[in-house]
């Protein structure tokens with residue numbers, strides 16, 4: 566029972582609009598595509614959802630309170646830098662990530678060829694094994710804004726342990 570009290574769950578969600586003239590960066594991987602995600606940073610929705618899940622699990626609010634999107638310091642920033650800063654916060658607050666499960670919703674391009682590289686990037690930034698991170702992708706069967714190719718969505722769920 567005491568072990569159960571030391572577990573905390575976190576959930577994160579992010580979405581960005583697909584536009585011309587931007588790189589498509591997800592999970593730290595630049596994916597060849599005719600459009601990219603619009604945002605103040607590199608708009609990596611996978612990392613943003615993961616950061617929000619980790620911050621949520623720690624009870625520390627959300628990514629916007631740590632990295633405001635009107636702060637010039639974060640303009641065009643590689644979101645992996647933000648993830649590493651969130652990882653530092655976990656260490657500082659004595660949390661460890663047990664596992665993360667991430668879902669990407671995108672009508673196109675195909676995510677499958679890039680999922681392994683994303684896992685390698687994220688686990689490297691968090692100092693954990695690749696098998697502690699699962700990333701899967703789905704279309705929305707052409708329904709809604711994702712299905713029309715207007716944007717990409719990412720969800721993340723994490724389980725944290727406290728020491």
Ligand code: MG
Nearest residue numbers: 579608610613
């Ligand atoms: Mg975002």
